Amino acid sequence: MRAAVAIRSLVGGPSLGRATAVVGGAVVVLLVALVAGVGVGSVEVGLSEAIGIIGQRLGLPISETWASTAPTILFEVRLPRVLAGALVGAGLGGAGVVFQALLRNPMADPYVIGTAAGASLGAVLAITAPVLVPALALGAGTAWLGIGLAQVLAFAGGLGAVTLVLVVARQGGRSNMVTLLLTGYAVSSLLAAAVALLLVSSGRALASVVGWLLGSLGGTGYPELAVAAPLVLGGSVWLLFRWRTLNLLLLGDEAAAGLGVDLVPARRGLVLLATLVTSAAVALAGTIGFVGLVVPHLVRLAIGPDHRLLLPVSCLGGAALLVLADMAARLVGGVPVGVVTALIGAPFFLWLLHRAAGATTTP
């Protein structure tokens, strides 16, 4: 069955009409989510006012009918946060697809081989350092080019942890995916223990640390977006160009070898690329769970396993889901968005699984 699907996608892809409809639909859903995300918040900005503010920004001669603070709320507080949600959701959705294909494991998500644990250690180190070493607190909020220490260390930690996992897993010669998974699990456990140690000694920074671990989009500014966006979007597009390899992964090594393709070198590149995307997303928002695991499954249930559509639609769907989840989190007030994704997403996912019972739900 699986092999048939993969081979079919090697021969003839989705028709142009269907691809347009599916991707177009996902784009529309994302746009609706973006508009809702910018339109809704704890301060009410009416639709006509919002349109006026945007028009004025575009240089149209519109008289001000809104409070002087409204443009700041829209453009400096809400919009960067909504864009961050879209970016992070897209990265996690796309990376989730790739890891599920790589590991041929329905439980795989972008964090499965150490990204989250490494990024957490980096960020938590950055957050707790000023508490543990008061001298560092003098420049509280120091940022380099608008990028905080937590973001930099999270990004480095995510990449570093996966590199470590890859190196350790290769010690036994050619690394198979089971070895990689188990190594990832072991390294993650080790790093998580270090995070726990820091948690215990974090004192007043505990709330910040827990907030980061649960994932939050608050406080994202344009400078961070400008750095993360090329990494996430560039990485996702690059992954999309490798759809053939991704489809072949579903066949397994032997079948691919029978078709004259050696997947081992291709696989390592895909792991690093997906990790790069994940690390950038995590650096921006913390370890938001659920999106990277569930969005690929949902999209696969809806449109099938061909990566030509699965990958872009998962990116768009992850973006829309996270923007809407963050909107809900903001309305409730101070609930980390990762909690919302799980609270809303998990029951919905269960319902879908139930509905799709009998259909193939695994890659």
Place this chain on the structure above:
Amino acid sequence: MPARRIRAFAPLLLILAVACQPTSPSLSPPTSTAPSAAAYPQTLTDDAGREVLLAAEPERIVSLAPSSTEMVCALDACDRLVGVTDADDYPAEVADIPDVVIVAVVDIELVVEADPDLILAAGNELTSSAVITELTDLGYPVMVLYPESLDEVLENIELIGEAINARDQAAALTAEMENRIQAVTEAVAGATRPRTFYEVGVFEGAIYTAGEDSFLASVITVAGGDPITGDPLTTSIALEDLLVADPELILLGDAANDPSVTPEAVSARQGWGAISAVQNGQVLVMLADAVITRPGPRIVEGLEALARAIQPDRFD
């Protein structure tokens, strides 16, 4: 640790200051001899060592901590507050001011809507540093206040006085507070200092008290007690360490909000029966907890309540 007087280029000096500064009950007289009219624009250094530029006299103040709210109101500037926290309960008129902090989370949108020209944040992650960064990036003057001793509460009041052009009120208020502090200091002078344990709370087996070198510890010291302190970061103390420290007096601050905390309940706790204070009936409920643990202008009331509990013989 008067961080205001330490420049940011000397972090080593700061470490030394933290390490070597004893919590001394003596008070330095105010050094301010400047003219009472503030000139704007002015730059002030806050408790986090940050330079805060105030372009003009602040007319719209957002306070992110109840203690700062009380300071502003004590300087007759309550009417300038445009945003406070949902934990604010004093003075009564703050009930009408919009809340911008809900359940300890700062709602950035509500802060922006309040359109402040001065934001008073709390240090040591009471206001998270991410929020401080975000508000600073949005262009608001954010002043971080974190008094770590009784002296620094007075310094904070003077700092706010300078910031909002209320120096005379600040000088009058701190002078009155110093008189009351002086009176307590004299009353307890020479008295034997009981080993005092102030219970902030007990959760899931973790015992929270005054942290080492903390504001609360300094108040207990001035009130004539010898504070038993917990970890400087978490402010918790292990039961074993508490038993070794063997307090002669236990003050139940948490009893002010939790009626289940009583001297009887304390003596029934596993292991607490061995403590001298428990055996000698020296476990007291501190109903004044709100003014003892809040580093605002009413701290002198808290100090007096503490002194009466710790040194009852010295007060009629």
